Amino acid sequence: MSAGLCEKPLFKKCCILGLGLMGGSMGLALGEHKVVRERWGYDLDAAAMLQAKKRGAVDRTAALPHALADAELVILAMPVRQIMRTLEMLGQNVSCLPEGAIVTDLGSTKEKVVQAMDAVLPAGVSGIGGHPMAGSEKAGIGAADALLLKNAVYILTPARQMKAAALHKMRQTVRAIGARPLVLEAAAHDKMAALVSHLPQLVAVALVNSLGDSGQTKGPLLRLAGNGFRDTTRIAMGDPGMWYDIFQTNKLFLKESLQIFMKELDLIYNCLEQEDEKEAIARLSRAGSVRRQLTALS
Structure with missing residues (x-):
């Protein structure tokens, strides 16, 4: 299934818990492409629901657990540690959901979420x-945009008890909203993310x-900071609480990535210290080569 209007909705009812940037964007995309017949939502912030x-x-919109009743698709769109707490609540109210329901999320780390699902x-x-590789330095329902997910790689990480038909349906959903599904193990996702x-x-x-x-x-x-600095640092305006949550739930792999990065900085520092032009040019050239591979994928 490619992006476009679904001939027939894939779900009669979905419930989106968390109506901020990502939950709102998902709701808009599901509605625009007619993936769901009826979209229900809940947020701790009553103004966000309105x-x-x-x-x-x-x-x-409705309070919990009423909003969950008969939802064939439940989408958790909130910080990862809150997702895990919400999954505990779902476990206590699972009788609200029909047989064959799918519970997914939009969090940026996956291993702990999938473990909680299991x-x-x-x-x-x-x-x-679920993790659509898309986002913005902006936050809140006011920044939500159906196009945010268009052409994004959308990671799906199945839990152990998942039915094959459910994964097929989620792939259809992702394609219907214009994103590109990629199935990975949760740990593999977290290491790459x-x-x-x-x-x-x-x-x-x-x-x-540093500045x-x-x-x-x-x-x-x-005033001297041009487009290069601005483009490189735009994401630094992201929500601090959300990012700390991501760092804490992917601490092991993030520390490994930091070690790789600090090693690279040390190599570049040594090139400057030792005036090693050959090695410095080699490292700069290597970076350009890898970056061009990324451009070719766009």
């Missing part, structure tokens, strides 16, 4: 971790803090 309904990200979901409910998503966030933060620590931000320094 705005989500006003913007068309959901059709109805621990609390019964055999009749399939748990499938540490390198291509979580480490870059830390690097952007470190770059901006701040220079003590020159009240002079002309900020």
Whole structure:
């Protein structure tokens, strides 16, 4: 199934728990492509629920567990540690869900989420971790956009008790909203995400803090920061609480990635210290070669 209007909705009802940037964007995309007949939503923030309904990200809102009743698809769109707490709540209210229901999430780390799914979901409910590789430095339902997920690689990490039919249906859903499904084991996802998503966030933060620590931000320094610096550090404006949550739930692989990065910085530092032009050019050239591979995939 390619992106476009579904001839027939894949689900009668879905329930999105968490109506911020990602939950709102998912709701808008599901509605735009007619993937779900009826979209229900819940958020701890009553104002977010009102705005989500006003913007068309959901059709109805309700308190829990009422919002979950008969939902064939449940989407958890919140920070990872909150996802794990919400899964515990779902485990206590699983009778609300029909046989064959799918529980998925939009969190940035997967291993702990999938472990929690295995621990609390019964055999009749399939748990499938989800991570669309898309986002924004903005937050909240006001920033939600159906196009945020378009062409994004969308990782699916099945839990042990997942039914094959459920994975097929999630693949269909991802394709229907214009994203590209990729099935991975949860640990493999977390290791790769540490390198291509979580480490870059830390690097952007470190770059901006280095500028701040220079003590020159009240002079002309900020005006000298051109597009290169701005593009590299845009993501440093992301929500601090959300990112700390990601770092804590992927601590092992993030530390490994940091060690690789710090080793590379040491190599470059030594090139400068020893005036090793040949090695410096080699490292700069290697970076350009790898980056061109990324461009070719776009």
